[in-house]
Structure formats: C-alpha cells, structure tokens
Amino acid sequence: MIQLKNLSKVFRTELIETHALRQIELQVSEGEFVALTGPSGSGKSTLLNVLGTLEHFDEGDYLLDGQSVRGLSDRQLSALRNEKIGFIFQGFNLIKDYSLLDNIELPLRYRGISASERKRRALEALELVGLAARKDYHPSQLSGGQQQRVAIARAIAGQPRILLADEPTGNLDSLMARQVMELLEQINRQGCTILMVTHDPDQARRASRQVQIVDGQLSDAAMYDPLAVKLA
Amino acid sequence: MEQFFYYVKVSWVSIKRAPLPYALTVFILSLGLGVFFANATFYYQMNSDPLPHKSDKLFYPMTLMVPYECNDCLPPRIHSYSNVQKLSASDIPTAKVAMYSSDGYLRLSSSQAPTPVSIRITQPAFFSMFEVPLLHGSVWSDDKARQELILSKQTAEKIFGRSNVVGEKVLLDDRHYTVIGVLDNWQMLPRLYDANNRNHVNDADQVYMPLETGYDYNYMSNSQSHTFDDTDFRQLGTQGRTGALHQLQFWVQLDTQAQQQAYRQFMDNLVADEKKAGRHQSTPNNQLVAMRDIVRFFGGESADIKAFALVTLLFLGVCLFNASHLSLNRYLSNQYEFSLRRALGASRLQLQQQMLADVLLMTLFCTLCGLLIAWGGVELLNYLWPANRLFGRWDPTLLLLLLGLTLSSSYLVTLYPSLRASFGGLNQQLKE
Numbered sequence: 029m030i031q032l033k034n035l036s037k038v039f040r041t042e043l044i045e046t047h048a049l050r051q052i053e054l055q056v057s058e059g060e061f062v063a064l065t066g067p068s069g070s071g072k073s074t075l076l077n078v079l080g081t082l083e084h085f086d087e088g089d090y091l092l093d094g095q096s097v098r099g100l101s102d103r104q105l106s107a108l109r110n111e112k113i114g115f116i117f118q119g120f121n122l123i124k125d126y127s128l129l130d131n132i133e134l135p136l137r138y139r140g141i142s143a144s145e146r147k148r149r150a151l152e153a154l155e156l157v158g159l160a161a162r163k164d165y166h167p168s169q170l171s172g173g174q175q176q177r178v179a180i181a182r183a184i185a186g187q188p189r190i191l192l193a194d195e196p197t198g199n200l201d202s203l204m205a206r207q208v209m210e211l212l213e214q215i216n217r218q219g220c221t222i223l224m225v226t227h228d229p230d231q232a233r234r235a236s237r238q239v240q241i242v243d244g245q246l247s248d249a250a251m252y253d254p255l256a257v258k259l260a
Numbered sequence: 261m262e263q264f265f266y267y268v269k270v271s272w273v274s275i276k277r278a279p280l281p282y283a284l285t286v287f288i289l290s291l292g293l294g295v296f297f298a299n300a301t302f303y304y305q306m307n308s309d310p311l312p313h314k315s316d317k318l319f320y321p322m323t324l325m326v327p328y329e330c331n332d333c334l335p336p337r338i339h340s341y342s343n344v345q346k347l348s349a350s351d352i353p354t355a356k357v358a359m360y361s362s363d364g365y366l367r368l369s370s371s372q373a374p375t376p377v378s379i380r381i382t383q384p385a386f387f388s389m390f391e392v393p394l395l396h397g398s399v400w401s402d403d404k405a406r407q408e409l410i411l412s413k414q415t416a417e418k419i420f421g422r423s424n425v426v427g428e429k430v431l432l433d434d435r436h437y438t439v440i441g442v443l444d445n446w447q448m449l450p451r452l453y454d455a456n457n458r459n460h461v462n463d464a465d466q467v468y469m470p471l472e473t474g475y476d477y478n479y480m481s482n483s484q485s486h487t488f489d490d491t492d493f494r495q496l497g498t499q500g501r502t503g504a505l506h507q508l509q510f511w512v513q514l515d516t517q518a519q520q521q522a523y524r525q526f527m528d529n530l531v532a533d534e535k536k537a538g539r540h541q542s543t544p545n546n547q548l549v550a551m552r553d554i555v556r557f558f559g560g561e562s563a564d565i566k567a568f569a570l571v572t573l574l575f576l577g578v579c580l581f582n583a584s585h586l587s588l589n590r591y592l593s594n595q596y597e598f599s600l601r602r603a604l605g606a607s608r609l610q611l612q613q614q615m616l617a618d619v620l621l622m623t624l625f626c627t628l629c630g631l632l633i634a635w636g637g638v639e640l641l642n643y644l645w646p647a648n649r650l651f652g653r654w655d656p657t658l659l660l661l662l663l664g665l666t667l668s669s670s671y672l673v674t675l676y677p678s679l680r681a682s683f684g685g686l687n688q689q690l691k692e
Contacts, residue, residue, distance in 0.1 A: 082603055103607045110605020121600050125273045136603040143262060182604075 029221060030056040030079065030190070035088035037244075038073055046230045048074040049245040051088070056223065058189070061216045063235035064225045071244040073194055079193045079223060080113055081105045110138050114183030114220075116193040120175040122167040122182075128154060129163045132182045139186065153181035157211060173204025180211055184220070191215060193224040197231065209234060267617035274594055275621070285586040286622065289673060290629035293577025296572040297662050298637025303569045304658055305651035306461070306555075306562060310448045311391060315552035317515050318389060320455075321347055322547040323527055325503055325534050326488050329541040337456040337558065338484055339508045341475065341501045346530055352523045353512035357385040358471055360507050361454065362479040366467060368419060369679060377415060380465035389513055390453055397426035397441035408458035410441040415466040430648075433465065435477065436613075443468075449650055453511060455554040457483045463645055475500055481507035496571030511551075524548055564645065576669075581638045583673045591677035598681040608682045615678035622670040629662060634662075 037049040038239050048071045056062055064072040075084040078090065082099055090097050094110065100108065114135075115121075122131050132150040141149070154160040157177035159170075176196060183191055194211065197205035209231055215238075216222050223236065232238050240247040275282045309315050322335035325343060344358045359382035365374035384399045386392065387410075395413055400406060409432065416425045416439070427441045433644070450460040478496040484507065487493070491503030499505070514520045527546045534540055549557045556631070591598075598611060606614075638652040 081604070103609060104609075106602065106605050106607035109603065115603055121596075121603075123597060123600070125277060134601070137266065138601075138605040138607075138610055139264070186605075 029058045029093060030054070030223075031091040031094075032079075033091070035078065035085050035090060037071075037078060037083065037085045048244050049078065049085070050106075052244075052246055054239065054246060058221055059216070059219055061213070061222045061234075061236040062224070063232035063238045064241060065227070065232045065238055066225060066241035068227075068243045072085070073242045074244075075241060076192050076194050076223060076225050079088040080115060081109055087095075106138070110135055110186065112189050114186060114188035114191045114194045116176070116179050116183050116191065118198040120167070120179045120199075122175055122178060124167050127164050127166060128159065128170075128178050128181075131167065131178060132185050134182065135186045149185050149187075150181070153185040154178075156184070156214075157181045171204070173200050173207055176200060176204070176208050177211065180215070184215055189221060191220050191222045193222065193229065195225050197226070197228065205231070207220045208218070211219060262443070263613075264617065268621065270614060271617045271621050273639055274590075274597075274618075278590060278593065280378070281586055281590050285583050285590065285673070286625045286629060288579050288586065289583040289622070289669060290626045290633055292576040293626060293630035293666055293669060294633025295637055295685045296576040297665070298632040298641060298659075299565065299568045299572045301634065301638055301654060301658060302562075302565050302641060302648055302651045304661070305653065306450055306565060306648070308449070309552055310450065310452060311551070312643050314391070314513075315452070316550050317513055318453075318521070318551040319512050319514055319520070320547075320549045320551070321510060321512060321523070321527055321552055322549070323347070323531050324542045324545040325531060325540045326542060327540055328488065331543045333542065333545065335545055335547055336486075336506050338481075338486075338506045339510050340504050340506045341508060342503075343506075346534075347510055347527070349510075350523065350526050352514070352519055352526055354515050354519070355385045355389050355513040357383045357389055358508045358510045358512065359386055359453070360381070360474070360481040360485075360509060361459070361465060361483055362474065363482050364467065364479070366415070366419060367431050368429075370431065370434065375419065377432075377466040378463070379467045379469050379474075379479065381469045381471050381479055383471050386453075386468075389511060390448060393444035393446055395442045395444040396424045397439070399441055399469055403472065405413070405476050406470055407435070407437045407473070408440045408470065409437045410443065410468040411439055412443050412464060412466050416442045419585050432469070433477075441468075447650070450555065452551045452554055454483075454509065455558050455560055456509065458558075459483055459562045460555055461650060463650065520548065562648070565648070580669060580672060583669075584676060587673050588677040588680065591674075591681040595681045602682070611682040612620075612678065615674055616659060618678070619667070619670045619674050622674065623663070623667045626670060627666045630662070630666060 032052045032054040035049060035052040036047065039048055052075065058216050064075060066072045074083060078085050092108070097105065097108065129147070129150050132153055133146045134255060136146045136149060151160055151163065154163055157180055159177055159181070162170070165177065170178065191212070196212070198232040200208060212222055212224065213234065226232050297443060311318070322337065323331065323343065324333055324335040326336065348356050348358070359380060362379045364377055364379050366377045367374045380386070383403045384401070387394065387399045396609055399410060400408060409430065411425065413423050416423050419430065420428060423442055425439050430437055430439060447464045451462060451464065452460055454460055454462070476497045478494060480493060480496065486506055488504035488506070491499045491505040493505065512523060514523055524546070525550065528544065531544045531546060555561060601611065642652050643651045
C-alpha cells in the first residue's frame with residue numbers, strides 16, 4: 029500500500045543543511061499497524077509528514093496504492109489527503125470555536141458530501157469514540173483524552189485507509205493514553221492501516237511492526253520485519 | 261450555496277476571535293475609501309455628462325471677428341447680437357439658440373416685497389435643445405419679443421404657492437408679464453450650456469424671458485460682457501443690437517458629421533466674407549466646440565478638486581497598505597487554522613474561496629462605514645467650497661462605483677495575507 033523508495037529529505041537554511049531522512053526504503057501493507065520509534069530529532073515526525081504529504085521530499089519516490097505522489101498538484105494532494113489519509117496530532121488540533129460535530133465534519137466538507145450525510149458520518153464517528161452525547165460541546169469543555177478521541181473521530185469520519193498518528197498519547201496521562209491506544213487498535217482491526225510515531229516502548233510493542241529511525245535512517249530490521257505480527 | 265454560507269460563518273467566527281484588530285482594519289480601509297469617495301463624488305459629478313446622447317451633437321461656435329487686428333488670438337467666448345444673427349443665418353443646424361443670463365426682481369403686485377431672481381434670456385429652441393422638461397403650459401411660439409415668462413417650478417411655488425400658474429400675471433422689475441409655462445424639476449449638472457466664467461456649477465435659472473424682450477428692456481448680462489467699440493451699454497435695444505457689444509452665448513445642434521463639416525465651412529466663409537468687407541483684420545481662428553468638451557476648452561475644470569483627487573488617491577493607497585498589514589497579522593495569527601484545513605484536505609483554491617467570503621464581509625462593513633465617512637466628507641467640502649455644493653450628491657452609478665472600489669480594495673487587502681497564510685508550512689504550524 030505504501031512504498032518508499034530511496035526517499036530523502038533535506039532541510040536547508042542559508043547556513044546549514046540538515047538531512048532529516050536518508051535513503052528511506054519502506055513498505056507498509058494494508059491493515060498493518062506500524063509504530064515509528066526513535067530518539068528525538070531522528071526524523072520520525074518528518075517521515076510521518078512526508079507520508080501524509082504535509083512535507084515534500086527531495087529525492088526518491090513515494091508510492092501510495094502504486095501511484096507516485098511526486099509531481100501531484102496541490103489539488104490532487106489535497107484530494108489524496110482528504111480521501112485516503114486521516115491525521116491524529118499530538119496537540120489534538122481541534123478548532124476551539126466549533127462544536128465537536130463541526131470539527132468532525134471539517135474534512136468531509138472539502139469532499140463535497142451533503143449536509144445530512146456529513147452529520148450521519150460525524151455522529152457515527154463520535155459514537156465510536158463514545159462522545160455522541162456531547163456532540164454540541166466545544167473542545168475546551170472536554171478533557172485532553174476526550175479531545176484526542178474527538179480528533180480520532182475526525183480522522184476516521186472520512187473512512188480513510190491510512191491513519192497517521194503523531195504521538196497521539198504524548199499529551200495524555202496513562203489512563204487516557206490506554207483508552208486512546210485501545211481505540212486505535214479497534215480502528216486497525218476494522219482494516220485501517222495505522223502509522224504511529226511514539227516514544228513509548230509499551231505502545232510501540234502494541235503495534236504489529238516497529239520501525240526505528242536513527243539519524244534519518246531506518247534501522248536494518250525495520251525495512252522488513254519477518255516477526256511482524258498482525259494484531260488479532 | 262451551503263458551502264458559501266459555511267465560509268461566511270467561518271469568517272464571522274474568525275472576526276469574533278479578534279474583533280479589535282478586525283475593526284481597526286475596517287476603519288482604516290473605510291477612512292481611505294470614505295475620504296477618496298467624498299472627493300470622487302465632486303470629481304465625478306463635475307465631469308459627468310448631463311446629456312450623454314446629445315453632448316456630441318450640440319456645439320458652441322466661436323469666431324474671431326473683432327474689429328481690430330488680432331493674430332494668435334483666441335476668439336471671444338461670447339458673441340455680439342449682430343454676429344449671432346450672422347451665425348444663425350444658416351439652415352445647416354437642426355436647431356440654434358442664443359442666450360445670456362441676468363438678474364431681476366419678481367413679485368405678484370407692487371404692494372409685495374420683490375424676490376430677487378436669476379433670469380435666462382433666451383429663445384424657444386433652448387428648451388428642446390437642452391431637453392428642459394415642461395410641467396405646465398408651453399414655450400414661446402417664435403423668437404419675437406413678448407411679455408411672457410416661463411418660471412421654474414420652485415419659483416412658481418414660491419411666488420404663487422402652487423405650480424400650475426399658466427395665465428397668471430407677475431411683475432418682473434415692475435413690468436407686467438403673463439406666465440405661459442412652468443418647468444418641471446430640472447437641474448442640468450454640470451450646466452454645460454453656461455460654461456463660460458465657470459457658471460456650469462450654478463443652480464438652474466428661475467425665470468426665462470424671450471431674448472428680444474431682454475434686449476428691448478436693456479437687460480445686461482450678469483456674467484460676462486464686453487464691447488470692442490463705443491456701444492453704449494444702456495442702449496442695448498438699439499446700439500446693443502448693431503454694435504460690437506458681446507454678451508451672448510450661442511449654441512447649434514449639428515446631428516451628423518456632414519452637418520458639422522458644412523457648418524465649419526459656413527463659419528470659415530462667414531469670417532472670410534467679413535474680412536473682405538473690412539469688418540475685421542484678424543487671422544481666422546474659428547472654433548466649434550462640442551458640449552462635452554466645453555468646460556475643458558474654457559479651462560473651467562476645478563484645480564482644487566483635481567488636486568484633492570490626487571491627494572485622496574494617495575491617502576487611499578496609504579490606507580490600503582496599512583489595512584493590508586493589519587490583515588496580514590490577522591491572517592498569520594489564524595495560519596494554524598489554515599494549515600489544519602489544508603492538512604484535512606482543503607486545497608489552496610478552496611482556501612481562496614474561503615477568503616472571498618472574508619472579502620465580502622469586509623466589503624459590507626467598509627461600504628457602510630465608508631459611506632458614513634464619505635457623507636461627512638461631502639458635508640465638509642460643501643462647507644469649505646459652497647460654490648460646488650450642487651455636485652455633492654450620489655446617484656446609483658456612483659454608489660455602484662463605490663461598491664466596486666470597496667470590493668476590489670477589500671480583495672487587495674485580503675489577497676496577499678491569505679496567500680501567505682495558505683502557503684505556510686503545514687507541518688510547523690500543526691506542531692506549534
């Protein structure tokens with residue numbers, strides 16, 4: 029489903045060049061739950077952003093469903109993000125002035141889905157994360173864990189095939205982090221491919237595969253892990 | 261449509277998030293637009309064409325036939341009675357009219373206090389050539405002298421208390437006249453038929469008198485007159501008709517190119533014949549100026565208004581720059597939301613559509629606020645330059661122009677900031 033071929037990314041300023049990703053080779057199959065681990069600054073978030081087409085890459089290629097994303101126009105990339113990819117951010121990134129329902133409907137609006145269908149899907153997603161009763165609440169009225177569940181609902185409302193989660197439990201206490209992880213596992217069991225950046229070894233172990241990045245390079249074992257175990 | 265209302269809602273939410281900077285942006289832009297519009301009102305009205313379908317067919321002929329040698333001279337702006345007779349002696353024009361203005365005192369009877377009035381002393385063709393609307397009665401049947409007047413509606417109502425006063429008697433400078441017609445509300449702006457001496461900015465006249473009657477009763481022009489011989493100004497009925505006393509304006513209607521060409525030739529022949537007859541020695545310098553060019557020809561354009569137009573345009577530019585800067589700050593503080601929307605699937609085009617809703621709201625607020633400021637500006641200009649007060653008025657075309665200007669200004673103020681915001685780094689914004 030996802031194939032990175034010799035992919036590199038360099039951040040340039042006037043003074044220095046930082047090689048964030050070096051010749052990355054990675055394949056992710058449909059339905060996998062991949063944990064991206066590594067020390068701070070190793071390039072795992074950059075890799076996730078490249079996978080989410082939020083960042084461009086300099087060399088190599090990125091194939092999604094066999095199609096290269098290199099050279100796609102802004103409109104095509106937006107459509108790709110909108111239809112195939114769901115994002116979960118560490119800082120939730122909910123719009124505080126909107127109700128939960130409005131927040132969840134946001135990606136669906138850019139797909140031209142009718143109002144009634146949007147509402148149905150948003151409520152369904154809220155139901156899944158256990159917050160349907162609070163659909164008219166605003167993010168500030170919820171706890172951090174609840175906000176992250178709303179962010180997950182927003183990510184899955186568009187029924188994406190890939191979920192990219194950047195330290196989704198980074199801002200949560202252990203109880204809430206466990207709830208969020210259980211939710212992600214549930215979503216993965218329904219067939220959604222998940223790539224998650226995490227620092228937490230316990231959470232990484234819950235993924236079907238761990239990919240470690242050090243200094244912008246994948247560790248050897250990460251390229252193909254024969255011990256990768258699909259979650260039951 | 262649902263998406264459009266959503267965009268408007270998003271804009272409104274964004275305004276409510278930081279109302280003060282937004283209000284400041286609207287105020288600065290409205291100030292520039294209001295000040296510019298106040299001045300543009302006068303500029304537009306003064307340069308407007310009151311008879312657009314006819315202003316290229318009505319011409320003001322001028323000939324250099326002064327009774328002394330004058331080379332490189334411009335022809336006089338006004339005509340003598342005898343020259344008008346000569347210029348009228350042609351069937352080429354569809355219509356022709358001579359006129360001038362004077363003052364008098366009007367009242368119903370000698371027991372009443374007289375009311376000062378402005379008088380246009382003219383011929384019947386004046387009313388058809390300049391499309392003057394008649395409310396009651398009719399105009400004079402020919403150019404002969406007669407004791408008959410035509411009144412403006414306001415004058416009839418002021419003197420008689422009603423408008424339909426056809427057949428009533430009045431005293432003008434203690435001579436008895438019969439009212440034969442009353443005009444409907446009429447104010448040609450600018451009054452291009454009276455452009456010499458900047459009279460085009462004045463009110464319409466109140467009383468209309470036959471030209472021959474005006475000469476018979478020795479009414480002198482109240483705007484411009486001069487003589488090139490020893491004509492006695494007090495003997496207008498006699499010497500005024502034969503001497504070189506110039507005070508008449510003269511207009512001809514030439515509907516076609518052929519008529520215009522033929523009348524130019526007629527003027528050339530006339531001047532040549534007059535020179536041959538020894539009535540002048542000047543090098544021919546005939547002018548046939550179309551009504552739409554007459555103010556410019558006489559140099560009657562207001563330098564003040566022009567200078568202010570330039571200054572207010574520069575001021576608008578400064579306001580646009582400042583408003584754009586404030587708008588940029590506002591957009592950059594909302595960049596996180598832009599980036600989030602892009603991450604969730606909005607294309608830059610969709611963000612630009614969102615920006616258009618912003619533009620519409622800003623246009624709405626700036627139009628209202630700008631009109632208020634412009635109204636204050638017009639009142640101030642009326643106070644400072646009361647001579648131009650007739651031009652301080654708005655019409656639908658002008659308001660539409662303001663709306664267009666506000667729309668494009670709002671777009672300009674919003675365009676760059678929104679582009680900056682939609683091209684920002686997604687990753688960085690969403691991390692912060």
